[in-house]
Amino acid sequence: xxxxxQTPKFQVLKTGQSMTLQCAQDMNHExxxxxxxxxxxxxxxxxxxxxxxxxxxxxxxxxxxxxxxxTEDFPLRLLSAAPSQTSVYFCASSSSRREQETQYxxxxxxLLVL
Amino acid sequence: xxxTTQPPSMDCAEGRAANLxxxxxxxxxxxxxxxxxxxxxxxxxxxIHGLKNNETNEMASLIITEDRKxxxxxxPHATLRDTAVYYCIVRVGRTSYDKVIxxxxxxxxxxx
Numbered sequence: 001x002x003x004x005x006q007t008p009k010f011q012v013l014k015t016g017q018s019m020t021l022q023c024a025q026d027m028n029h030e031x032x033x034x035x036x037x038x039x040x041x042x043x044x045x046x047x048x049x050x051x052x053x054x055x056x057x058x059x060x061x062x063x064x065x066x067x068x069x070x071t072e073d074f075p076l077r078l079l080s081a082a083p084s085q086t087s088v089y090f091c092a093s094s095s096s097r098r099e100q101e102t103q104y105x106x107x108x109x110x111l112l113v114l
Numbered sequence: 115x116x117x118t119t120q121p122p123s124m125d126c127a128e129g130r131a132a133n134l135x136x137x138x139x140x141x142x143x144x145x146x147x148x149x150x151x152x153x154x155x156x157x158x159x160x161x162i163h164g165l166k167n168n169e170t171n172e173m174a175s176l177i178i179t180e181d182r183k184x185x186x187x188x189x190p191h192a193t194l195r196d197t198a199v200y201y202c203i204v205r206v207g208r209t210s211y212d213k214v215i216x217x218x219x220x221x222x223x224x225x226x
Binding site: 004035042043044059088090105106 | 148150155156157158159160163199201215216217218219
């Protein structure tokens, strides 16, 4: 299994540009999440999904959209990038089938908005 | 808001045990204590979790107080590769999916 994969690894955007951060997992996990991490800070939850077709907001959802059309994929869209969205983005997945699920994290996408 | 409090930073001598405390005084009866760590620039990595009994695996031990209001993660023989930020999280287990909230964690520096 590849686990949780994220693309791209690095991205530079200009203010106002749009882009989609890709996240995929091959573990058949129901739960997927997006976090952002700013320098010196912990992870903040952006959006999460408990299954295909179901998404919900986390702590800092403004400026981001998500969709979950398949179990495997959970893309994060920035419709109009702003410098405040410069951050490292992590995707995570977990299973509901085990008694106590653990989250598996991807390697992250580093985004710079100029 | 994060449900846990941790010291912002700690040092530990290489080869000694690293004891990382976590306070979770408002923990509910069905919430587990999870520990993750994040080595520089990488995604967080699961370490261990527990409900009320002490737990041990190949990476660490988790000691939970009897009242469950605090816990300690123990790395028995810290190495330089254990230098990382350690996050203590409380969350419900299988029965539902809550918003998993990470606090700022404890930055552990293992010193040669």
